[in-house]
Amino acid sequence: MxxxxxxxxxxxxxxxxxxxxxxxxxxxxxxxxxxxxxxxxxxxxxSPDERPVTLGSWSRADSADFTTTAVSELGGTSATAEYGPPYNHTPGAGQKIGPIGLQSLAGVRVPIDTANDFVIQPLRQAPEPPLVTDALTAWSAAPASRQQAWTSAYSDALGKAPDSDPAHVAPGDYGPVPVLTARLLELAQSGALDGELLTEGGKFYQTDYTRPLLFLGDGSYFADLAQSRHLTGDQWGMMNETGNYPGQPWLWLYTFWYQIDPFKSSDNADALIWGLMALLSLVLVLVPFIPGIRSIPRWTRVYRLIWRDYYRAQQRSPR
Missing domain, CATH: 1.20.5 (Single alpha-helices involved in coiled-coils or other helix-helix interfaces)
Structure with a gap:
């Protein structure tokens, strides 16, 4: 060497x-x-390197959808506001397996008040002109029933306006809601709202994206992006990368159940499929101990096909 x-x-x-x-x-x-x-x-x-979707990019691309979603957050009618555990105590919400409410068992671990956390608190943290300050004061002073009436009326008016454009909403009694949502849109378009939601709770490290993601998910913009990139549940999205690129093929069995009934049409699909996969995983672990199933290889003699060279040599060797 x-x-x-x-x-x-x-x-x-x-x-x-x-x-x-x-x-x-x-x-x-x-x-x-x-x-x-x-x-x-x-x-x-x-895989393609997609740009991240943020509250800023959403509000600039579809300001009408952002405003409509902000109104639903303020009025407590969004998907997150009515989701139940682990975010809030919405009665009857949460998925179940039979009588067992899995979400309720876990409890509220990430408490979120959509009106306060997504709208009011970010507005209070940002420097505000007097008009917005007065609107915040009026909102806080109003009873819950009055707040609900304002947001409901403004939400209906947005739905009737051309392209849901706040600039074309018919006059009505909406209280401070138009001022609050317009200012929130400005914060979002400037990119400040993303930072505001990340820093809520006084955490130094901005790594908890729960609030921005929930806000995004309550609108239709994020769901439409997922649909266009073949990432929704009925497109086998759990095992896809962005677009038509293959992703995690080992998840085919999990995502398969979302394509068929009764899971496909069930409101408890996530819980039911989780329970089914847990049962199938347990069966797989216990195969060596289940009578009948453990004998299938011996009955089918598949092992002789796998080790055919060995058995062929055994037959040729003299005894």
Whole structure:
């Protein structure tokens, strides 16, 4: 052996002659070829690098949907506001397996008041002109029934306006709601709202994206993006990457159940499929201990097909 090369054989064994061999050169060539091959395949077959969806990009792309969603958050009628545990104590909400409410068992672990957390608190944290300050004061002073009447009336008016544009809403008694949602839209379009929701709770590290994601999910913009990129449940989205790129194929069994009834049309689909997969996983673990099932390989003699070379050699060997 010598630096950069080695020799096979020894002078004492002429049957195995020695020859020079540059190990460093081989390693270098292999490293370069593998690096080029990896880069080339990654360029050809890697998933697209989609830009992140934020409250800012949503509000700039579809301001009407953002405003409509903000009104539902303020009025407590959004999906998050009525979701139940782990976010709030909405009566009767949450998925069940039979009589067992899985969400209720876990309890409210991430308490969220959509009106306060998504709208009022971010507005209070940002520097506000007097008009918005007065609107916040009027909102806080009003009873819950009055707040509900304002948001309900404004939500109906937005639905009737052309393209749900707040600028074309018919006059009505909406209280401070138009001022609050208009200012929230300004914060979102400037990018400030994303930061406001991330820093709520006084956390130093901004790594909890629960609030921005829930706000996004309550609108139709995020769902429409998922639909266009083949990521929804009825498109086998759980095992897809963005677009038509394949993703996690090992999740086919989990996402398969979302395509068929009774799971497909059930409001408890998530809980039912979770329970079914837990049962199937338990059966898989217990296969060696279940009479009948554990004997299937012996009955079908599949093992003889797998080890056919061994059994073929056994038949040819003299006994």
């Amino acid at each position: 010598r630096c950069g090369s080695h020799r096979t054989g020894t002078p004492e064994s002429p049957a195995f002659p020695a020859r020079p061999y540059d190990l460093i050169k081989e390693v270098t060539i292999a490293l370069v070829l593998v690096a080029l091959l990896t880069a080339g395949l990654a360029a050809l077959f890697s």
